[in-house]
Amino acid sequence: MSASSDSPLVPEWLVVPDDANALAAQVWPRSAHRAASGELVLGGVAASDLHAQFGTPLYVLDEDEVRARARGARAAFDDAAARHGTTAHVYYAGKAFLSADVVRWVTGEGLAVDVATGGELAVALAGGADPARIGFHGNNKSVAEIARAIEVGVGSIILDSDIEIERVAAEAARRGIRQSVRLRVNSGVHAETHDFLATAHEDQKFGIALARAEEVVARIRELPSLDFGGLHCHIGSQIFGVDGFRESAARLLDVHERLLAGGPVPVLNLGGGFGIAYTSVDTPTPIEELAEGIVDAVATECARRGIPVPALAFEPGRAIVGTAGVTLYEVGTTKPVQATDALTRLYVSVDGGMSDNARPALYGAQYSARIASRVSDAAPALARVVGRHCESGDIVVDAEYLPGDVAPGDLLAVPATGAYCFSLASNYNYAPRLPVVAVSGGEARVIVRGETIDDLLARDLGVHRPTPEASA
Structure with missing residues (x-):
């Protein structure tokens, strides 16, 4: 890692990476890696395959990661309690992420x-x-x-x-x-x-x-x-x-x-x-x-x-579930903005935003991002990943170094989105909520169906109500 910027617009903790393609192990599911082609692989499934089959934006949940973390928590507390002659109960937090399949995973591991x-x-x-x-x-x-x-x-x-x-x-x-x-x-x-x-x-x-x-x-x-x-x-x-x-x-x-x-x-x-x-x-x-x-x-x-x-x-x-989740987006536009006389920030707009991850807007939460569809030799550029909503606070990743050649059509992955993203999702700007796809052993399957615009219109009872002129 290189030294961090002296600019007050760059968080003190954010340093210029030696490699803007590298995956920090603690942030990603253990299955995450780059294939020989350079693209991101999750649960044995390549990012491009996920995009081709399910589109973007897309919540991806690594089943094996959820199970391993549930199993590890149960074992850790069981062992600690047994050493003192008692027992422990470990509860999965439904509010973090809840679906019928996830319930089966965590209860199957003893939670x-x-x-x-x-x-x-x-x-x-x-x-x-x-x-x-x-x-x-x-x-x-x-x-x-x-x-x-x-x-x-x-x-x-x-x-x-x-x-x-x-x-x-x-x-x-x-x-x-x-x-x-x-x-x-x-x-x-x-x-x-x-x-x-x-x-x-x-x-x-x-x-x-x-x-x-x-x-x-x-x-x-x-x-x-x-x-x-x-x-x-x-x-x-x-x-x-x-x-x-x-x-x-x-x-x-x-x-x-x-x-x-x-x-x-x-x-x-x-x-x-x-x-x-x-x-x-x-x-x-x-x-x-x-x-x-x-x-x-x-x-x-x-x-x-x-x-x-x-x-x-x-x-x-x-x-249990946070690190197991990765959200995939497609880059739509990029725009360099002269933030100060000495600092240019690259705005990277993606096809999701605060409707699928409200935490940055609600809490100022920090996230990471990486290009998922390829690797690049371009020099790292200070970037802000933003969504498509009509809000200046629609920020997905406030500050990150991405390869400077990030461009429209690239897939972008934001890790650690397994908790409180799906749960807090909204239809702001009438954006349909995303599907959730589970990956494991090279297979991917939908565990929560995404919404369509037709789903949203179906709730509006005025859509099919005759206008006064039509009923006259």
């Missing part, structure tokens, strides 16, 4: 599933998830959603407020069922990437203050239709390292210990939100290191208090 709406619950059930191994989250579950969850036998409903306690209890009592529940609490620890902040309060819409946990659990235990299953806490997302989890666990176990005096507290769910690499400089913590560090911290805190280590639960989040 439970988290859902947050009636729609996600329906997909999880359609994919064959065991209802007893589903957790239902959300700060405002409707009565209909609660009723459906109880009806199908969801293993745990995560309670988010005093009002929700009464709603769940009433619905369970109506059906003569004792519903297992967990209580979401806020530990006052918020973690993001390498840093975490520990405060006395946490001002957010989810959960209740940790200081109220004993009072609220007492109410749960009073209700005969509820079975208290333990505490749940989530401290953030895209987290590297274990320090935030250690601090949160210590705070939670203070309350967990006191709750034991009033009855069993079977499970402690410490959340997750483990980070992945989006750029070449990101260094996510290996899952084995996370599992060992977090479980060891819990065991140490339990030993200090003289209490048994509870069964543990974790939610790795994007760490």
Whole structure:
């Protein structure tokens, strides 16, 4: 890597690469490589073949990568828990990416599933998830959603407020069922990437203050239709390292210990939100290191208090599916723009945009990009990959070095798009949502059909309604 630019318009972390064709291993699925021809291959399928068969823009999901990461997370937490005489449950985050096939993949590798709406619950059930191994989250579950969850036998409903306690209890009592529940609490620890902040309060819409946990659990235990299953806490997302989890666990176990005096507290769910690499400089913590560090911290805190280590639960989040996804685009136009007197930025417009990846616009998220259809000896050029929507903020990759000869017709690949891209997709500017294609062993198949303009028009009931002139 060469030195980074001195321009304030170039992120400090972005350096001029020695080779603008190289694939940073931590950002791509393990199957990703360049063929002898120079084009990108994913899951044994060449980018040009994917383009020819399915078109662009296109979400590509590496099935083997998803399975391997699910299997690895399960093994890491199982092993760490077993060393301390307990068990671990690992939940796949439905909100990151959900389809029936993905549910089959992750449950086949031993994961439970988290859902947050009636729609996600329906997909999880359609994919064959065991209802007893589903957790239902959300700060405002409707009565209909609660009723459906109880009806199908969801293993745990995560309670988010005093009002929700009464709603769940009433619905369970109506059906003569004792519903297992967990209580979401806020530990006052918020973690993001390498840093975490520990405060006395946490001002957010989810959960209740940790200081109220004993009072609220007492109410749960009073209700005969509820079975208290333990505490749940989530401290953030895209987290590297274990320090935030250690601090949160210590705070939670203070309350967990006191709750034991009033009855069993079977499970402690410490959340997750483990980070992945989006750029070449990101260094996510290996899952084995996370599992060992977090479980060891819990065991140490339990030993200090003289209490048994509870069964543990974790939610790795994007760490299971994020790196498995790559979005393919076709370049439509390129345009050099004189950003400053000393800096020219090459704008590369693709056939997708913020409708298929809202994260850069929503969060300022950084991504990487590479030409997928060929390699090039051209010198690296500072580029910004932008979409086709009528918004100046329609940015797919804010800053990247691409070969300077990138041109219309090139295929461009953006890695690490497996999480929160499909899930957040929209029809902005009446853009149809993309298909999702799974690749494995040199084969590709559609697992979620893409929309067409006819699909969008079919929802508009005015399209086929006669005009006043026609009906006169």
